[in-house]
Structure formats: structure tokens, C-alpha cells
Amino acid sequence: MPRVAHSTRIVAAWLHQKDNMAKPLPPAYEDALLLLDADHKLVKKMFIEYTGLVEDDGPAAARQQLALKICQDIAVHAQIEEEIFYPAVRDALGDDGLIDHAEQEHAQAKEKIAQIQAMRGADAKMDAAVKELAALIDEHVLEEREQVFLQAQYADLDLRGMVPQLVERKKQLQAEAGPLKEPTKKATRAKQEAA
Ligand SMILES: [Fe+2]
Ligand SMILES: [Fe+2]
Numbered sequence: 356m357p358r359v360a361h362s363t364r365i366v367a368a369w370l371h372q373k374d375n376m377a378k379p380l381p382p383a384y385e386d387a388l389l390l391l392d393a394d395h396k397l398v399k400k401m402f403i404e405y406t407g408l409v410e411d412d413g414p415a416a417a418r419q420q421l422a423l424k425i426c427q428d429i430a431v432h433a434q435i436e437e438e439i440f441y442p443a444v445r446d447a448l449g450d451d452g453l454i455d456h457a458e459q460e461h462a463q464a465k466e467k468i469a470q471i472q473a474m475r476g477a478d479a480k481m482d483a484a485v486k487e488l489a490a491l492i493d494e495h496v497l498e499e500r501e502q503v504f505l506q507a508q509y510a511d512l513d514l515r516g517m518v519p520q521l522v523e524r525k526k527q528l529q530a531e532a533g534p535l536k537e538p539t540k541k542a543t544r545a546k547q548e549a550a
Contacts, residue, residue, distance in 0.1 A: 383522070386514035387440055388504050390521055394432045395496045401425045402489040409482050418477035422485050423535050426468040429492065431528045433461045435521050443517065444503060447510040457503055460495040467491060 384390035401421060408418050437458065445454040467488045474481045507514065 384518055387517040387521055388507065388514060390518055391432070391436065391440065392500070392504070394428065395499075398425060398428055398432070398492060399496075401428070402485070402492070405482075405485055405489075415477040419474075419481065420535060422471055422477065422481055425485065425488070426471050427529075427532050427535065429464060429488075430468060431525055431532065433464065434528055435524050437461065439517060439520050439524060440507075441503075443512055444507050444510065447512045448506055450506070453502060453506070457495070457499060460491070460498070464488060464491050464495065 384393065401424065405418065405421050405425065407413070408421065441454050441457065445451060448454075467484060471481060471484050471488065474484070
């Protein structure tokens with residue numbers, strides 16, 4: 356291979372790489388609906404994981420930690436919907452009933468979340484409460500997808516423009532909530548003693 360052609364290719368590859376590096380990263384989500392639905396999918400995955408832990412008689416500390424993570428993620432998701440997404444949809448659709456109903460479902464979920472967060476450790480009561488929360492969220496997500504998201508898709512809404520706002524608020528809320536505490540030594544010891 357002629358030396359010149361070889362070095363030209365190297366330079367071309369370098370320029371290509373440099374060009375790609377200079378480009379801003381594409382947004383993680385194309386629009387608000389994809390961002391919100393990614394949260395739904397993640398929460399669903401965690402509920403399935405929780406069920407697996409219960410079925411396998413997994414450690415109480417792991418169950419508690421996962422339950423608290425589920426609660427925190429749902430709370431943040433509900434808040435960004437209530438602060439940013441729902442008001443925009445309410446305005447665009449002029450359908451108060453639809454959004455009022457969604458907010459009532461959020462309120463129900465928040466009650467269940469408060470119960471779970473007040474529990475001292477993972478036991479049958481917590482497992483039952485997580486199961487109830489999963490059922491509430493399943494129903495809510497189904498309605499949200501089939502009604503709110505579907506109508507929002509065809510409404511006069513800047514769903515793309517909403518993404519940075521949602522991402523920013525989500526980051527803020529996650530930072531405010533702080534990292535979840537590691538399972539307490541007491542909870543771990545109790546599990547070891549029970550085993
Ligand atoms: Fe949602
Ligand atoms: Fe929602």
C-alpha cells in the first residue's frame with residue numbers, strides 16, 4: 356500500500372473521530388413521553404425484581420432497600436409529571452377531568468409510598484404493601500399511556516422542548532432526596548439470626 360494513501364486514511368479517520376467528538380451528545384430522550392415511559396419501564400423492572408426477592412426468600416435488607424428505591428423513583432417521577440408535564444397537557448387539551456384523575460391516582464400511590472417508607476423493615480407487611488403499590492402503578496401507567504400520552508402526542512405541545520426541563524428537575528429532586536441509606540447493621544443481623 357502506498358505510504359501516502361495509508362497516512363491519508365489515518366488523517367481522515369482522525370478527523371472523523373475529532374468531528375464526532377466535537378458534536379454535542381444527542382439528547383438521551385427524543386421527547387417527554389419517551390423520557391417518562393423510560394421511568395415507567397424501570398419501575399416495572401424493579402417491581403419484578405422485588406417479587407423475585409420475595410419468591411426466593413431474599414434478604415430483608417435487600418427487599419427494604421429495593422422498596423425504598425422504588426418509592427423514591429416513583430415520587431420523583433410523579434413530581435416532575437405534576438410540575439411540568441401535567442400542567443402543559445391540561446392547558447393543551449383543556450381536559451381537567453383527565454389530569455384530575457391522574458393526580459388522584461398519584462395521591463393514592465403517595466399514600467402507599469408513605470406507608471412503605473414508615474415501615475421499619477421488610478416483612479410480610481412490606482411485601483404486601485409493595486404488591487399493592489405495584490398494582491396501583493400498573494393501572495395508572497396503563498391509563499397514562501392509553502389516554503394522557505396518546506392525547507398529548509396529537510396536542511399542540513412542545514414535547515421535545517420539555518425534555519431538558521424534565522431532566523433538570525429530576526436531577527434536582529434526586530439530589531434533594533439524597534442517596535438511599537445502606538441497610539442497617541441491625542436489619543442485616545436480624546436476617547442472619549433468622550437464617
Ligand atoms: Fe407516569
Ligand atoms: Fe403519572
